Amino acid sequence: MQRPIPAARNLTMAGTNLPEPPQGSEAPPRRLARRSLLAGGGLGLGLGALLGAGGAWGATSLRATQAAADAPGSDAALEAVPSQGIDGHLPGFGGESLPCHGNHQAGITSVPSASVQYSAFRLRPETDAAALKRMFRVLTGDIEGLTSGFSPLADPEPELAARPARLSVTVGVGSKVAKLAGREAPEWLAPLPKFTLDELGGGYDGGDLLIVLQADDPTPISHAARMLGRDLASFVEPLWVQRGFTRARGAEADGTTMRNLMGQIDGTVNPAPGADDFDGLVWLGEDATWLAGGSAFVLRRIRMELDTWDMVDRPGREASMGRRLADGSPLSAPAEGASEHTPADFEAKNTLGLSSIGMAAHIRRAHSTDPGERIYRRASNYDDGTEAGLLFGCYQTDPRKQFVPIQQRLDEADLLNEWVTHTGSAVFAMLPGFSPGGMLGETLFT
Amino acid sequence: MQRPIPAARNLTMAGTNLPEPPQGSEAPPRRLARRSLLAGGGLGLGLGALLGAGGAWGATSLRATQAAADAPGSDAALEAVPSQGIDGHLPGFGGESLPCHGNHQAGITSVPSASVQYSAFRLRPETDAAALKRMFRVLTGDIEGLTSGFSPLADPEPELAARPARLSVTVGVGSKVAKLAGREAPEWLAPLPKFTLDELGGGYDGGDLLIVLQADDPTPISHAARMLGRDLASFVEPLWVQRGFTRARGAEADGTTMRNLMGQIDGTVNPAPGADDFDGLVWLGEDATWLAGGSAFVLRRIRMELDTWDMVDRPGREASMGRRLADGSPLSAPAEGASEHTPADFEAKNTLGLSSIGMAAHIRRAHSTDPGERIYRRASNYDDGTEAGLLFGCYQTDPRKQFVPIQQRLDEADLLNEWVTHTGSAVFAMLPGFSPGGMLGETLFT
Numbered sequence: 001m002q003r004p005i006p007a008a009r010n011l012t013m014a015g016t017n018l019p020e021p022p023q024g025s026e027a028p029p030r031r032l033a034r035r036s037l038l039a040g041g042g043l044g045l046g047l048g049a050l051l052g053a054g055g056a057w058g059a060t061s062l063r064a065t066q067a068a069a070d071a072p073g074s075d076a077a078l079e080a081v082p083s084q085g086i087d088g089h090l091p092g093f094g095g096e097s098l099p100c101h102g103n104h105q106a107g108i109t110s111v112p113s114a115s116v117q118y119s120a121f122r123l124r125p126e127t128d129a130a131a132l133k134r135m136f137r138v139l140t141g142d143i144e145g146l147t148s149g150f151s152p153l154a155d156p157e158p159e160l161a162a163r164p165a166r167l168s169v170t171v172g173v174g175s176k177v178a179k180l181a182g183r184e185a186p187e188w189l190a191p192l193p194k195f196t197l198d199e200l201g202g203g204y205d206g207g208d209l210l211i212v213l214q215a216d217d218p219t220p221i222s223h224a225a226r227m228l229g230r231d232l233a234s235f236v237e238p239l240w241v242q243r244g245f246t247r248a249r250g251a252e253a254d255g256t257t258m259r260n261l262m263g264q265i266d267g268t269v270n271p272a273p274g275a276d277d278f279d280g281l282v283w284l285g286e287d288a289t290w291l292a293g294g295s296a297f298v299l300r301r302i303r304m305e306l307d308t309w310d311m312v313d314r315p316g317r318e319a320s321m322g323r324r325l326a327d328g329s330p331l332s333a334p335a336e337g338a339s340e341h342t343p344a345d346f347e348a349k350n351t352l353g354l355s356s357i358g359m360a361a362h363i364r365r366a367h368s369t370d371p372g373e374r375i376y377r378r379a380s381n382y383d384d385g386t387e388a389g390l391l392f393g394c395y396q397t398d399p400r401k402q403f404v405p406i407q408q409r410l411d412e413a414d415l416l417n418e419w420v421t422h423t424g425s426a427v428f429a430m431l432p433g434f435s436p437g438g439m440l441g442e443t444l445f446t
Numbered sequence: 447m448q449r450p451i452p453a454a455r456n457l458t459m460a461g462t463n464l465p466e467p468p469q470g471s472e473a474p475p476r477r478l479a480r481r482s483l484l485a486g487g488g489l490g491l492g493l494g495a496l497l498g499a500g501g502a503w504g505a506t507s508l509r510a511t512q513a514a515a516d517a518p519g520s521d522a523a524l525e526a527v528p529s530q531g532i533d534g535h536l537p538g539f540g541g542e543s544l545p546c547h548g549n550h551q552a553g554i555t556s557v558p559s560a561s562v563q564y565s566a567f568r569l570r571p572e573t574d575a576a577a578l579k580r581m582f583r584v585l586t587g588d589i590e591g592l593t594s595g596f597s598p599l600a601d602p603e604p605e606l607a608a609r610p611a612r613l614s615v616t617v618g619v620g621s622k623v624a625k626l627a628g629r630e631a632p633e634w635l636a637p638l639p640k641f642t643l644d645e646l647g648g649g650y651d652g653g654d655l656l657i658v659l660q661a662d663d664p665t666p667i668s669h670a671a672r673m674l675g676r677d678l679a680s681f682v683e684p685l686w687v688q689r690g691f692t693r694a695r696g697a698e699a700d701g702t703t704m705r706n707l708m709g710q711i712d713g714t715v716n717p718a719p720g721a722d723d724f725d726g727l728v729w730l731g732e733d734a735t736w737l738a739g740g741s742a743f744v745l746r747r748i749r750m751e752l753d754t755w756d757m758v759d760r761p762g763r764e765a766s767m768g769r770r771l772a773d774g775s776p777l778s779a780p781a782e783g784a785s786e787h788t789p790a791d792f793e794a795k796n797t798l799g800l801s802s803i804g805m806a807a808h809i810r811r812a813h814s815t816d817p818g819e820r821i822y823r824r825a826s827n828y829d830d831g832t833e834a835g836l837l838f839g840c841y842q843t844d845p846r847k848q849f850v851p852i853q854q855r856l857d858e859a860d861l862l863n864e865w866v867t868h869t870g871s872a873v874f875a876m877l878p879g880f881s882p883g884g885m886l887g888e889t890l891f892t
Contacts, residue, residue: 094697114694117831156756156763157709159771165697217694222707222829226752241831248560248663250696251540251611261668263603306672310602317602325605383668384830385563385687 093216093249094163100147102433103293104283105440107168108378108395109273112258113214116244116380117221118299118391119229120207120426121236123176129445132180135235136441142231143169143440146224155227165217167224171440172210172297172428181444183290188399189429192298195411197421204301204424207239212393216249242301242424244380244391257328257340261381261388262304262419264321265328268340269363271376281402282376282395284432290443293432295395298375298403301382301424303389309419320415322361330363332356358415365414366406375402389420399427539662539695540609546593548879549739550729551886553614554824554841555719558704559660562690562826563667564745564837565675566653566872567682569622575891578626581681582887588677589615589886592670601673611663613670617886618656618743618874627890629736634845635875638744641857643867650747650870653685658839662695688747688870690826690837703774703786707827707834708750708865710767711774714786715809717822727848728822728841730878736889739878741841744821744849747828747870749835755865766861768807776809778802804861811860812852821848835866845873 100106127135145151147169151161175185191206211228213221221243229238246258260266271278284291309317318324322331328340332348344363348356357364368374375394382391396402410417434440546552573581591597593615597607621631637652657674659667667689675684692704706712717724730737755763764770768777774786778794790809794802803810814820821840828837842848856863880886 092696092698094693119831156758156760157771159705160707160709163693163697165694217697218691218829219693219697219705219707219827222827222834225829225831226707226756226834230753230756238832243829243831245664247540247609247665248611248694250538251609251663251665252538259605259665261606261665261672263606307676310672310676312602314602325603381665381668383664383671383689385565385671385689386684388668388672 094165094220095149096166096216097148097164098166098168100143100169100434101436104295104433105168105170105430106147106433107170107212107214108282108295108430110166110168110214112246112378112380113166113168114216114246114249115214115218115221116391117213117225118240118242118244118393119211119213119225120239120241121209121211121232122239123180123208123236124234127180127235129180129182131235132177133445135232136439136444138231139171139228140434140438140440142228143171146220146227151227157223160219160223161227163217164220164224165215167213167215167220169224169228170212170214170430172212172430173441173444174206174208174210174428176208178290178429178444183444186288186291186296186398186429188296189427192399192404192407192425192427195407195422197411197417198425199421199423200425202301202423204240204242204426206426207428209236210297210299210426210428210430218243218245240424242299242382242391244382246380258379258381260304260379260390261306261383262309263317263325264323265340266390267377267379268323268328269344269367271374273376277371278376280397281372281374282397284397288397290446291429291432292443295430296397296399297428297430298394298396298399299424299426299428300392300407300422301389302392303387303421303423305419305421306388312419319358320362320418322357322363330357331361360413360415362410362414362416365409365412368406373402373405375406389423395430540611540666541595542612542662543594543610544612544614546589546615546880547882550741550879551614551616551876552593552879553616553658553660554728554741554876556612556614556660558692558824558826559612559614560662560692560695561660561664561667562837563659563671564686564688564690564839565657565659565671566685566687567655567657567678568685569626569654569682570680573626573681575626575628577681578623579891581678582885582890584677585617585674586880586884586886588674589617592666592673597673603669606665606669607673609663610666610670611661613659613661613666615670615674616658616660616876618658618876619887619890620652620654620656620874622654624736624875624890629890632734632737632742632844632875634742635873638845638850638853638871638873641853641868643857643863644871645867645869646871648747648869650686650688650872652872653874655682656743656745656872656874656876664689664691686870688745688828688837690828692826704825704827706750706825706836707752707829708755709763709771710769711786712836713823713825714769714774715790715813717820719822723817724822726843727818727820728843730843734843736892737875737878738889741876742843742845743874743876744840744842744845745870745872745874746838746853746868747835748838749833749867749869751865751867752834758865765804766808766864768803768809776803777807806859806861808856808860808862811855811858814852819848819851821852835869841876 098106098110146161147164147167149162149164151158155161175189178185178189211225213224215221257265257268271281282295284294284296286292288294312320314325318331322344323329323340324331324335327338329335329338329342330344332345333342344357344367346355346357346364346367350356375396378393378395380391382389394403431441432443434442544552544556592607593610593613595608595610597604601607621635624631624635657671659670661667703711703714717727728741730740730742732738734740758766760771764777768790769775769786770777770781773784775784775788776790778791779788790803790813792801792803792810792813796802821842824839824841826837828835840849877887878889880888
């Protein structure tokens, strides 16, 4: 089957045909690390030439490179490949796509993107188990298409889909979806306990279905969100949307941690995908039955009171956080020669004999001596011009044992509480990954 | 004067001192074209090495390169230079800054940025002419600092300012500001005539002061907007804010035209900065007295009805626009071999003898045979998750003779009207540029 051309807007493509959309057995090559593609663009051009300079990427070429590329047991989600929906060269990262197949869903351990949209939905009362399954089938096809640079079948703007810029679509469900499918929802799949300082109820709580869209360009996010919303409209209704951003891709060198809108380096101490302890902290095991390979996701909307924060001097801000603003180094380390990655020493005293990191400093309250009491954070900033803050997302295996005890300590005493307020809260079971030919959410129905 | 270090977050800067903030006589070198900096980053590193590898940029080095760099009569606003607020190398475009000085304000003819924020304010009743002048003095210092990577004096987060990512701050005024300063407001500096299909009154109309923030990264925009809002708070109060985006920088090759959220290539036929006829269309002349070197700016918020637009097939969409979706070529040109830059032929007929570009096609209605009836457009997309559309900004010398007749034709008959609605409208006099040592808005008071 050949489709009409979703031409990249800056390439002359008259008369060329695109390769086939991805099929179960014809996934794109997965072994091209993003960092290689980032290394100047030269590789990208070379690769384009390899696959047929000046012409469209042929499905044959893709198949030919696939065997070498597709090592068994790989975690595809960490890597990006050139999108199929473009011509033979790569004029920018817009053409990169992130494979959606794997043991885990894409977009959880991938390099954080520059833009994110969280879209939550509520099940329509008329949606039954059969409709739910149809919904996941539609969703699966849409995700496979959109993330690889192809449009859903009835997409009238394939041009907007052709440049996914590492788009990922990650899907989570609430307990109602589990029950509708006849599966038992884990106990943690419920609203979090109320924290004293929470100010929820502002329209950013809960939901039956979560779709997380991430990309390095907001345009494919807008397009994908609309296509998905349209295709899901008969099954679910929109509940809330939150859009966030981190530093633009290319603005900074790779490997640095995001700075939030309070000026703090945010997320330094974070389990690293690939580290020995990561899997146990984040991925649900076989005992989670239909959720094995999935993860528990908590999203908190945290409003920042930046007007009053502005009145605090730098020593006050650093004491509140427990870290220096300039480089993120902990206050327990010497002012020179330390970095954000220098471990905090909570026993250290200053020359007055007081704790270098105060008793109510944010990083002390957030810290636990229990290595299992950690979360894998993915945070982004939000700013609508009148309100700004953090969309604090975190992955774990059980929020009751990971996010909740941490947040309880922060809720009880954290100097930052003067300037941050949690105004939205949601918990979702992020589904396991799916394979070519399979269906996202298939374990719900088997 | 040496200031404490606004350290770039990913550089080790312990112990280094930054050069002085920009002074009237010590502006940064201006002759480094953005495209050179974009050419792979290699030049940036080489430049850093030239100015002192591994160390901070010295003010002396800046002065040494300035003489060669600063050719007379140049239009600084088109070019970017490395920000001063960083260490000797350039790990990403975050460190680029756009000079704010020149005959015209920066941010009008600069290469369009990936992110934009329009912030409108209303004069406080207690603000008199003397306060207004103080306001412009504060604004001038803030703009000089923020755009070059330095913070305003009391900025508690210099780290957020240190990476401006080509931040520009462009300022316009309404007629009340002119009157308060004792100057005559031009007749065009008033609300536009009501168009039949307008649905204004949604909170995005008018204003006494407009601040346009543009950058390739949303983070410095958020920071700068907050700093400016804080410093202006005693003079003006916030009226509305609109945030927009185009394709992320680096996602596409340079020189392509933005695609809007309807999937259309948007803004192809646009006067080019530097072209013979550009100055006459855009810049106000000496007869504009205090506005000589400024420009008339119209901002329209255009909501797109994407849900119904999705139901239109591709031929229907292309007929509405008068251009092909794939490559933006006009329907009067052959389907192969034409591009968005192929001139539209409004006389061309198809094989049925009908006009190739329909009588109510958007590009026919927008087109004028009067070469003076053109506007210089700078548009961006907006999408808050529930509503999406276009922030349509355009520059000219007189909206009554340029934007208004075009919009009147569109308002009367444009096939696109079925899916677009103007929901916000504002007109501002964008002030002339200012020089080092001078003040933005000084012609208001002299």
